[in-house]
Amino acid sequence: MNGLVEVGIALLVAFNHAVFAYFLLLHGSYGVLLLRSFFAVRAHLREWSAQGEVDARLMASDLVLPISIIAPAYNEERTVVESVRALLALEYPAFEVILVNDGSKDATLARLLEAFDMYEIFQAVKQDLRSQEIRGVYVSRTHENLVVVDKVNGGKADALNAGINVATSPLVCAIDADTLVEPDALLRIVRPFLLEPERVVAAGGTIRIVNGCRVERGRIVGIGLARSPVAVFQVVEYLRAFLFGRISFNVLGGHLIISGAFGLFRKDALVKVGGYATDTVGEDMEIVTRLHRWHRERGIDYAVEFVPDPIGWTEAPESLQVLGRQRDRWQRGLLDTLVRHRRMLFNPRYGAVGMLTMPFFTFVEALSPLVELAGLAVFAGSLAVGAVDAAFAAMFLLVAFGLGVLLSVSSLLLEELSFHRYPRWRQVARLLAYAALENFGYRQLVAWWRVRGTINYLRGKKQWGRMERIGFGTARR
């Protein structure tokens, strides 16, 4: 019996050692990424310090590439009119807005037809990509550059494919109907395509949380933080993800995610790779990974860019239940993409994507919630059976939480040094407090949702899960 106990304790200790090693690797990689981000953001800001004047010149030029904005909408009757108004008010010399009503069961289509004086026209759609049947194409009597596509429900990816088929511009901007894009965002996100037109196939912008901001006529007129702690935790998370995660991978050349909420693509590149995959819940990551794979396998020089200053503001879930469903879906999407493209993992043929990004997403992003929760459980068990010294345990937890806080606080510093979007001291103080607090409960909850997502993925669950929209009409607290 004693022998068994000893073996058990030895196993616990060994597991703890493994978790510790993983922990070192995880935070070591985060540290490297963070450092890279600081330099990348600094160079970016220096390069584009005269952006205002450049924007004015781009606006006046007809050499900029036209953009088709594609916004899929499903049961968005409360927000769709305002979202479309915001899109139509964007500053860009040549763009069209294609809103794809993906078989909504509510009055989304009716609201649009009424608000923009739309009528159905005859239109044979060029079937570059497969999508569910298009029931009708509508144009507006008041806005020449607005098109509404009404189609049979097929999911977001399918709606995007239908939109791409209707698009008449060389660049297509995939946008969530509930995302508020800053007026100058298109002028900024298009830059990589103008700088390297032959190479750049996709570019993503930054996504921030709109909850708590003051919105008037589809524009952010006052940046604030929501009262809901769940929303503020997400503000910290998004700052971390966009300001250091994506920027640093961009520098390394292996940028893997362009948020579905706001991304710009070359239409011909999307068509060549077969458009968005309709059988995944992580279509935004999957399409970017496929773009990498397609170009690498054919030896074609290309680039996928991240541009930090074009900003889209998205609504974050304020209830734990909805947030849980979202994170569950994100995890399933991540795993699905990693499994589909597993041959890229550690494959030098795929360059930085195969050797750096894919391993990072596999062993850090996908596995970390499992390791974190298992580590905590085993750690607690080890403590209970005396396999780990209490003082050592306390110190380890302190270091772990300290590193978590450090990462978030560093992102806030980066935000402060660069974009400085939260003007009040009180807002920064709140963000700092939440950066610390998220380590006590919120982070573990997110880890659990992601573990649940992993289980659901293994069980083959492919549903999106319902999201609840509040709408942008007024200041939301």
Add this chain to the structure above:
Amino acid sequence: MSPESIQTLLWAMLLSVTGLLAANLILIVGVRTARGIHELSTRRVKRRAAWPLAAFLDGELDLEAARARLEPLRRAPLATLLREHALLVAGETRERLEDLYHALGFGDEDRRDLRSRRWHVQLRAARVYGRFTFRGALDPLERLLEHERESLRLAAARALGRVGTPEAVARVLTLVGRTSAFGLIELVSILGEIGEPALGPLRTVLFEARDPRARADGAEIAGQIRAPALLPVLFAYAEDEDVEVLTRTARALGHFPDPGTPAVLRRLLRHPDWPVRAQAAKSLGRLADPASAEDLARALRDPSWWVRLDAAVALRRLGAVGEGRLRRVSHGADRYAAEMARRVLRVPVDRSAA
């Protein structure tokens, strides 16, 4: 790893994390405070500089007196203020502002910065000379035209454009064919600011361009500047063998409502490569030349979807003549042409008929 070494490592990590956290917090507070102080001081400088600056620009104060009043103010915000002011004034007032800027010694600092080893310092200085005319030998700007960063090359070109001498313009024109699409937009704007003095040298450069890339970019520049003096260049480019040159030439010609242009575009509408045909159709629409209706209607039967679309849109832009053609085609036997015509005419669907 022994428990002792893990313990030591944890201690080291704990200390580092604590130190880094403290440093981060101090930096956040420091950066915000510094920003606040800077804003306050800028506001103060603006307030104190407002009268002497306005009085000098209006001629009420001479250069020496203005300098004496402005010199005691903090230099960095004052320089920023003057640079921002340069965007608001023109002509003689701007010249006076430039005199003041140089008299306060900012020009010397910028000239020194142009030779800095740090690219962002050079970039900032070069951008200043996009607003204030550079004074002195042009070599530091000329050197920047060869810098690996396009932003620096363009900033230097803008500064040289402001100088505007034949020598400076000639240097700017060395960038033709060496820019990205973004740089091309900037170059067009620089040449537009130089104006008339750039046209002669530009025409020569475009006629003599050997590289197809330079010719393609040259066609775009000509199309954007829209000076009749450049039209012969485009007519010459319309005979080019390079598809990219032809496509861009077709686009540029759409900006020249010259009697000779539609005929050239109609010829390009029959080119074997579809991008050239599509662009020619688009430009004919832009010129709204009714005599091209027949050719555009024929292009509705083009095998390329894009050519059909551009031809249909062009016909619509011709007004009644074009729309009449589109209506006839929309009931015609060619299914693809008819579909495109109906699409562009935005023919409403009559569900009741079905």
